[in-house]
Amino acid sequence: MAFVTRQFIRSLSSSAALHAAIKHVTIIGGGLMGAGIAQVAASTGHSVVLVDTSEDILKKSAKGIESSLKRVAKKKFAEKPEDGEAFIQKILKNISTSTDAASVVQGTDLVVEAIVENLKVKQDLFGALDKAAPEHTIFASNTSSLPIADIASSTARLDRFGGLHFFNPVPMMKLVEDTPGFIVNRLLVPYMLEAVRLHERGHGSKEDIDVAMKLGAGYPMGPFELLDYVGLDTSKFIIDGWHEKDPDNPLFAPSPLLNKLVAEGKLGKKTGEGFYKHK
Ligand SMILES: CCCCCCCCCCCCC[C@H](O)CC(=O)SCCNC(=O)CCNC(=O)[C@H](O)C(C)(C)COP(=O)(O)OP(=O)(O)OC[C@H]1O[C@@H](n2cnc3c(N)ncnc32)[C@H](O)[C@@H]1OP(=O)(O)O
Numbered sequence: 001m002a003f004v005t006r007q008f009i010r011s012l013s014s015s016a017a018l019h020a021a022i023k024h025v026t027i028i029g030g031g032l033m034g035a036g037i038a039q040v041a042a043s044t045g046h047s048v049v050l051v052d053t054s055e056d057i058l059k060k061s062a063k064g065i066e067s068s069l070k071r072v073a074k075k076k077f078a079e080k081p082e083d084g085e086a087f088i089q090k091i092l093k094n095i096s097t098s099t100d101a102a103s104v105v106q107g108t109d110l111v112v113e114a115i116v117e118n119l120k121v122k123q124d125l126f127g128a129l130d131k132a133a134p135e136h137t138i139f140a141s142n143t144s145s146l147p148i149a150d151i152a153s154s155t156a157r158l159d160r161f162g163g164l165h166f167f168n169p170v171p172m173m174k175l176v177e178d179t180p181g182f183i184v185n186r187l188l189v190p191y192m193l194e195a196v197r198l199h200e201r202g203h204g205s206k207e208d209i210d211v212a213m214k215l216g217a218g219y220p221m222g223p224f225e226l227l228d229y230v231g232l233d234t235s236k237f238i239i240d241g242w243h244e245k246d247p248d249n250p251l252f253a254p255s256p257l258l259n260k261l262v263a264e265g266k267l268g269k270k271t272g273e274g275f276y277k278h279k
């Protein structure tokens with residue numbers, strides 16, 4: 001199976017057998033992706049625990065989920081807005097939060113990891129979870145760029161370990177990939193890299209490049225807008241990881257501009273500024 005659409009996942013999760021098999025889901029990492037994955041898992045009737053490193057982060061994740069659900073409800077219940085609040089509350093009731101991953105996974109059927117894009121950090125996490133989770137629990141990573149086999153190597157459940165690559169924003173994007181190396185990022189990353197290089201070579205302002213791709217190619221966001229949306233820290237982790245593995249490949253050479261923005265804490269939409277300022 002090269003890739004699965006969200007519709008396919010929904011039809012699977014509505015089948016009695018799979019629902020019986022996967023009831024309790026733990027999402028590790030309550031950032032951009034983890035909060036979105038928690039939202040869609042809770043929306044399909046799963047009992048979800050969202051885990052992060054601090055209560056403050058989890059409060060922010062919960063706020064983000066609620067405001068995304070409000071947008072979904074506004075559309076879904078346009079004709080009958082009074083039903084929207086009950087819809088939101090029903091989904092929110094399926095989500096709880098925790099800072100203690102090891103104890104939460106003791107009662108979970110599926111773990112989806114969406115933490116920082118760093119192999120060692122992911123391996124350490126899964127190594128610890130492997131000792132705490134029951135044997136039947138399936139592990140999955142939402143990694144953008146790391147080989148699943150490398151992440152899974154810190155566990156003894158290679159036959160119950162996979163990649164579940166969701167897209168940002170999770171509640172809106174209808175694709176989940178599970179093929180080795182993925183398809184979208186193999187095409188998307190070289191495109192984003194070339195946009196940054198083009199700009200660094202002085203061949204176009206970021207605004208012109210973004211407008212060109214929106215008007216000329218019909219993309220909803222230009223590459224710099226999308227980099228801000230993805231997060232410049234995550235983008236840097238991806239490119240640095242590939243550069244470390246393949247230092248002579250000019251495609252993966254570091255970008256002075258990206259490195260400068262990250263060093264200044266300008267990580268994109270999530271910090272209010274990246275290539276652009278965000279309100
Ligand atoms: C040289 C070194 C350089 C380094 C480069 C390295 C690059 C590496 C980067 C790789 C990154 C890979 C990341 C990952 O692995 C893969 C990805 O996820 S890639 C990202 C994929 N996503 C996209 O491409 C998104 C593109 N954008 C869009 O589709 C749209 O812009 C949008 C986000 C859906 C928003 O739509 P807009 O029309 O622009 O804006 P609106 O605000 O009007 O929204 C429309 C509609 O959607 C609803 N909505 C939007 N967001 C949410 C949400 N989070 N929750 C719920 N609903 C949402 C909104 O309410 C609107 O509804 P409507 O009003 O129409 O009813």
Ligand SMILES: NC(=O)c1ccc[n+]([C@@H]2O[C@H](COP(=O)([O-])OP(=O)(O)OC[C@H]3O[C@@H](n4cnc5c(N)ncnc54)[C@H](O)[C@@H]3O)[C@@H](O)[C@H]2O)c1
Binds near residue numbers: 142
């Ligand atoms: N941002 C995107 O567009 C996108 C899209 C698809 C996949 N991904 C992948 O999803 C993963 C998460 O990306 P993101 O954008 O959500 O990152 P993010 O920085 O928004 O969130 C990561 C979260 O993980 C938490 N975290 C870090 N270490 C942890 C640990 N050991 N235990 C618990 N929580 C921990 C952080 O506190 C943070 O809240 C990465 O692997 C990334 O490559 C990102």
